[in-house]
Amino acid sequence: MATRKVRYKKLSVKTPLPVLREDQIDPSEYESLTNEGHIATGVESAEENEYHLQGILRGAGVAADKEIPVPPPQESSLSYDDLYSQKASQTCTYIRFSQTVEECIGCMYDMTEEDEAFLKSYNLKRAPSAQLSDDDFEKIMEVFEDTAYVRAPFAAVDQTIVSYDEMLHGLHELDKSKVMPHAKDIYEHWKTRRQAVGNRPLHAMLKFEMHQESDDMDPYVCFRRREVRQTRKTRARDVQSADKLKRLRKELEEGRQLVLASHNRELLKAEMLKIDRAIFEQRAQLKEHKIRLGIKTDDEDLINQKPQKRKAPEAPSVQRPPPPSHIRVPVRPNGQPTEADLTLLADKLAEKENELRVDIEKKVQNHSDWNRNHVDLTRGPLSPVHGPRPDLSFRPAKTQYLMTPPASASSEPEEPTPMDLDKPQNPQPVFKFRGVAQDHKMENPPLYRRRIGRLNRLWIDRRGLPSPPSPPRESADGSADVFDRASDRWKYDNSSDDEEDAPILIRPFR
Structure with a gap:
């Protein structure tokens, strides 16, 4: 180019x-x-x-360009608004109805010249009041066509014709008084027309490609098959494809041989089971005959499944040293016969215990190495946790009492008086209930601090003293409930004489 x-x-x-x-x-x-x-x-x-x-x-380049003769626009004196009046009204919604076009246009079947000739000759044989109209004829033919399409969609292939009894279900939807007297005659006409066109639909339908050879030059065929252009193949690709086909053929052949071998194996198993069953039944019959005839012989002839003797495995040939000239039995120093020393149960248990102890010590050592340079704040730590140091400015006060000389006369609890000896002693109770023993050592002892304030005055600060009970508050009705609270003190009073009474804290409110 x-x-x-x-x-x-x-x-x-x-x-x-x-x-x-x-x-x-x-x-x-x-x-x-x-x-x-x-x-x-x-x-x-x-x-x-x-x-x-x-x-x-x-x-x-010399010739002048030709122009298409188009009439120029001209002004017209006619008014569009005068010719076409605006009668359209705006609807409330854009969708007026949701029916399809086929549901709106009515009957889909159109009469042909053959149908008109048949209907004209058919009405001549009947009275004017019993004649069939064109619309009813089209409705009947439409019912026949729809029913045949649903019941026999491939009627053109296998030449299937729907019977009249199957058509009655669709005719029930029409007006029976007008349609049913003519349905049988119209069915015969429809059947004749269908057979004339090769049992194809009578509706005007799109023509599809049925046979590629005959429909190749038909201009009315729509939706032809698309011809897919094959890709060009190189020689290397041909070799790869051939190898894949050979491998696939080999795998399929191997699978086929496996299936055949499995089938033959199952047949042999079934035959073997039949033979075993026949042998078992014949043995049972033989036993019955021997019992009936009183034959007492050995039953070894009835056993055919004897255990096979297994060959002993051949020991590997090991070159042994030549035997000595004189065989001597070794003798122990204590004079006991030579035999393998048996392991005692106590030795085994001691050995296991030693192994467990070594394992536990090793785990403890590993845990200690793992927690080295770390502080364990979990519950029950392995190493003690040092808490915050107390304030050095406060020091706990220890109570000390001076020594008192002994009394000149014995007190009443130490030595009884003569009058007390005459009094009958009350028997001691067998059971005595005591409260929970309390530790005299307080958990939080009071702390004191000395400091010098203004004008060189000495101050003593206290910390950790129990707070005094709060004064009783009045109840909702205005009266103090002191008596009720004090009456409950005996329930929690400690009967121990040698323990000091702890202060009773009264709850200020209920």
Whole structure:
């Protein structure tokens, strides 16, 4: 194909382009450039010098362009609003109904000339009041067509004709008084027409491609099969495809042989089971005959499944040293016979205990190494946790009592008086209930601090003293409930004489 003499190159920002004014361009050169740039011959370069082609190319730029005669627009005195009145009203919604077009246009079957001739001859045989109208005829034919399409969609292939009894279900939806007297005769007409067209639908339908050879040149065939263009194959791809096919063929053949072998194995198993069953039944019959005839012989002939003797495994040949000339039995120093020393149970238990002890010590050592340089704040830590140091400014006060000389006369609890000896002693109770022993050592002893304030005054600060009980508050009705609270003190009173009474805290509110 011919190419232009001037080949335009792609513009680049790095290539300088000359800028020319109109007076700097030669007119002849400009005309040659424009003609060569816009005219493409469309033929090979060797045929561009052909005489007729050159004449056409020379006359292409000289001849005037032809225009299509189109009438120009003209102003009209007629008004569209006067001719067409605006009677359209705006609806509340854009959707007026949701029915399809087929449901709105009514009957889909159209009568043909054959149907008109049949209906005319059919009505001549009946009274004017019993004649069939064109609309009812089309409705009956439509019911027949729809029923045949549902019941026998491939009727054109297997030549299946729907019977009249199957058509009655669709006719019940029509007006029975008008349709049913004529349904049988119309069915015969419909059946005749269907057989005439090869049992194809009578409706006007799109024609699809049924046979590629016969429908190839038919212009009314729609939706033809799309021809898929095969990709070009190289030689390497052909070799790969052949290898894949060979491998697939081999795998399929191996699978087939496995299936056949499995089938033969199952057949042999079934035959073996039958033979074993027959042998078992014959043995049972033989036993019955021997018992009935009183034959007392051995039953070894009835046993055919004897255990097979297994061959002893051959021991590996080991080169043994030559036997000594004199065989001597070793004798122990204590005179006991030589035999393998038996392991005692106590030794085994001691060995296991030692292993467990070593394992536990190793785990403890590993845990200690793991917790090294760490403080364990969990419950029950392995190492003690040092709490916060107490404030050095406060010191606990220890109570000390001075020594008191012994009394000159014995007190009553130490030595009884003569009058007390005459009094009968009360028997000691067998059971005595005591409260929970309390530790005299307080958990939080009071702390004191000495400091010097203004004007050199000495101050003693106390901390940790029990707070005094709060005064009783009045109840909701205004009366103090002191008596009720004090009466409950005996329930929690400690009967121990040698323990000090702890202060009773009264709850200020209920």
